[in-house]
Amino acid sequence: STIRSFKQELVGVFGFPVAENPTQAMIEPAFAAMGLDWRYLTVEVRPEDLGAAVRGARAMNWRGFNCTIPHKVAVIEHLDRLSPAAEKIGAVNCVINQGGEWVGDNTDGKGFLQSVHEVRPIPGLRAVVLGAGGAARAIGVELALAGAKHMTIVNRDRGRGQVLTKLISEKTGVPTDFSDWEERYQVPLGTDLVVNATSIGLYPDVEARVPIDLTTLRPGMIVSDVIPNPPRTWLIREAETRGCQVLDGLGMLVNQGVIGIRLWSGHEPDSNVMRKALESLFLP
Ligand code: NDP
Structure with a gap:
């Protein structure tokens, strides 16, 4: 018999408000289809708590996280470095834990x-x-x-x-x-x-x-x-x-999710799984 691991790898999105952000519904089916036991958590982080939340993610060795309104600029001071594009754009929507170095990128x-x-x-x-x-x-x-x-x-x-x-x-x-x-x-x-x-x-x-x-x-x-x-x-x-x-904007949303998963895990997700997951939410 094989020894099971009950420890998942963690990623997610920090935002405020965040409850209506659909990214989890696209990313978790992709992880499942890839056979990755990972979780994508939708986390409400108030602006005054952003620094503590990033330190928490570091302490728990998250693989990375997305950030959305109102954290895309404010998160920069809590990171170790930025990708050249994020530097020029001046905003970060995707953070990657690269062996303990926390790097801000922009996948939009x-x-x-x-x-x-x-x-x-x-x-x-x-x-x-x-x-x-x-x-x-x-x-x-x-x-x-x-x-x-x-x-x-x-x-x-x-x-x-x-x-x-x-x-x-x-x-x-x-x-x-x-x-x-x-x-x-x-x-x-x-x-x-x-x-x-x-x-x-x-x-x-x-x-x-x-x-x-x-x-x-x-x-x-x-x-x-x-x-x-x-x-x-x-x-x-x-x-x-x-x-x-x-x-359409669904394609862009799927593609930025594909890039995020690639940056965090090093593996290639199935974009069709992700698009279908979102279509089931957005198309009547
Ligand atoms: P911002 O609030 O930063 O910018 C909104 C922009 O829309 C401004 O340029 C604003 O113009 C303009 N605008 C809003 N209403 C009007 C109007 N009635 N007439 C003319 N211009 C208007 O928002 P974001 O850039 O963060 O997001 C914009 C959209 O992009 C959102 O709908 C979001 O869902 C979408 N998005 C999609 C992504 C995807 O992956 N598909 C990724 C990221 C965002 P002004 O400066 O004059 O106010």
């Missing part, structure tokens, strides 16, 4: 890159990013680092948009313009990729529409949305009818 933008990479090579692309918040920051920096030729940032709040525009051009050297978001945004001719990186359309406000001139979405353009729930946003549906290549 990398998950997005993977989705694009599956349909077209990134080097040379001309990209328009709608939004300038956390998701836009990760996506914008990673696209530029991956070889996008030109970037345009479009944002309602001009100050925030200009800060991101400057950050991308200074930290990556890729020419980046800012565009004011007036009425319906007109996508410039020659654009290869349009990303909605705003929260417009997120459940429960599913009827909200990204203010964009649909006639400027041309066949062959890649149109992507970060909104994971619902996966088929208004923008995705409209872009599809116009012959665009669409990428």
Whole structure:
């Protein structure tokens, strides 16, 4: 007979609020399918307790953790070092225990890159990013680092948009313009990729529409949305009818989870298991 181990390896997500974060429902089925006796815990950590929580994870030798709102920037001071991309983005959503050294990385933008990479090579692309918040920051920096030729940032709040525009051009050297978001945004001719990186359309406000001139979405353009729930946003549906290549936010969410599992465990999860787990939550 074999000797059983009753000790699981631990990872999870720290956030506040966190109860509605669905990552566990995607990651634990992946672990099961990989034959890994690991747990992904959804942990409510108040901002004032973040340092203690990270020390706790270190003390218990967790393999790592994700962090979400409001910890993505605040966690940095509790870590030993950052990946080059996380350093440029200035935010961490994935922490890895590398033999006792706690390293901050950012998988949001990398998950997005993977989705694009599956349909077209990134080097040379001309990209328009709608939004300038956390998701836009990760996506914008990673696209530029991956070889996008030109970037345009479009944002309602001009100050925030200009800060991101400057950050991308200074930290990556890729020419980046800012565009004011007036009425319906007109996508410039020659654009290869349009990303909605705003929260417009997120459940429960599913009827909200990204203010964009649909006639400027041309066949062959890649149109992507970060909104994971619902996966088929208004923008995705409209872009599809116009012959665009669409990428939904569920793909990005799955891909960042795949990268997290790879970084923590060194093993490759089955992304189909993860996507199906989320579809069973988000699709009626
Ligand atoms: P932030 O709050 O940091 O940024 C929100 C952005 O949306 C800002 O640019 C804001 O503009 C813009 N925005 C919100 N409402 C409107 C509106 N009515 N009109 C115009 N612009 C608007 O959020 P995050 O960047 O962290 O998250 C954005 C979305 O990305 C969320 O819905 C989240 O679910 C999703 N996400 C998806 C991931 C995935 O894996 N699929 C990963 C991470 C995030 P302004 O600056 O003018 O306020």
